[in-house]
Amino acid sequence: MFPDDIQALARQVIAQASARRRTVSTAESCTGGLVAGALTDIAGSSAVVECGFVTYSNAAKARMLGVPEDLIDAHGAVSEPVARAMAEGAVANSDASVSVAVTGIAGPGGGSEQKPVGLVHFAASGPAGLIHVEKHFGDIGRTEVRLESVRTALRLLLDRIEA
Numbered sequence: 176m177f178p179d180d181i182q183a184l185a186r187q188v189i190a191q192a193s194a195r196r197r198t199v200s201t202a203e204s205c206t207g208g209l210v211a212g213a214l215t216d217i218a219g220s221s222a223v224v225e226c227g228f229v230t231y232s233n234a235a236k237a238r239m240l241g242v243p244e245d246l247i248d249a250h251g252a253v254s255e256p257v258a259r260a261m262a263e264g265a266v267a268n269s270d271a272s273v274s275v276a277v278t279g280i281a282g283p284g285g286g287s288e289q290k291p292v293g294l295v296h297f298a299a300s301g302p303a304g305l306i307h308v309e310k311h312f313g314d315i316g317r318t319e320v321r322l323e324s325v326r327t328a329l330r331l332l333l334d335r336i337e338a
Contacts, residue, residue, distance in 0.1 A: 177213050178322065184329040185213040185220075191336045192223040192273065197301070199332060200271035201227040202240055202261040204252065204278040205295060206321050210328045225271035230261070240264030253278050253290050255298075255307050262298035262305060273301035273335045275328045279310075281320040295324050299331035303338030306331065 177185070192199055201211045211227030214220050228239050233252050236242040242260040250256045261276035279295025286292035293312040298305060308331060312323050 176216055177325075181213050181322070181325055181329065182216065184326060184333070185217050188214060188329055188332050188336065189217045189220050189223050191333060193219065195336055197223070197273050197336050198225045198271045199223055199336075200225045200265040200269040200274045201328070202265040202274060202276040203227065203229050203328075204231055204236070204261075205281045206277045206324050206328070207231065209321060209325050210275060210277060213325055213329065225269045228261075228265055228268070236261060236264075240268060251290065253280055253294060253296060255296055255309065258296035258298040259305055259307055262300040266300050273299070273332060275299045275332045275335070277324050277328050279320070279324060281317045281324075282314055283317060286314075293320050295320065295327070297324075297327055297331055299328075299335040301335030301338060303335060306334065 208229045230236040233247050237244050241264045262274045265274035276298045282292035292314045295310045297308045
C-alpha cells in the first residue's frame with residue numbers, strides 16, 4: 176500500500192516504540208490519516224499505536240486537540256504554533272507518550288505568497304520535549320507532498336521515541 180521506504184520507517188517506529196515501551200498518537204491535517212495508516216499497516220502496531228486524530232478543519236483542531244481558536248486566527252492553521260499545539264493536544268487527549276502533528280498545504284490550490292503549496296509544518300512531542308520542523312516541498316503535486324510529509328512525520332516520531 177505504501178512505498179517501501181515508508182514501510183521501513185513505519186517498521187522502525189513500531190520496533191523502537193515497542194522496545195522503549197512508548198505509545199504513539201498522530202494529529203494530522205493535510206495527510207488525512209496517512210501517518211496513522213502507515214503505522215497501522217505494520218504487524219504489531221496495536222501494541223504501540225494509541226490513536227490518530229484527523230483534524231482537517233480548524234474547528235476539529237480546536238474541538239479534538241484543544242488548539243486555541245485565537246492561535247489559529249493569529250497564525251493560521253499552517254503554522255509553527257498550531258503544529259506545536261496539535262502535537263501537545265494529541266498527547267493530552269490520549270494515553271500516548273509520543274505524538275506527531277502535520278499541518279500543511281498539499282495543493283493544488285490553497286496556497287498564497289506567504290504560505291505556498293508544499294509548505295508543511297510538523298511538530299512532535301515526547302518525554303524529551305517538543306520539536307518543530309518546517310518543510311518547503313514545493314509544488315510537487317498533492318500526492319508527493321503528502322507522501323513526503325508521511326516520511327518526515329515518521330522520522331520525527333523516531334526522534335522523539337529514541338530521545
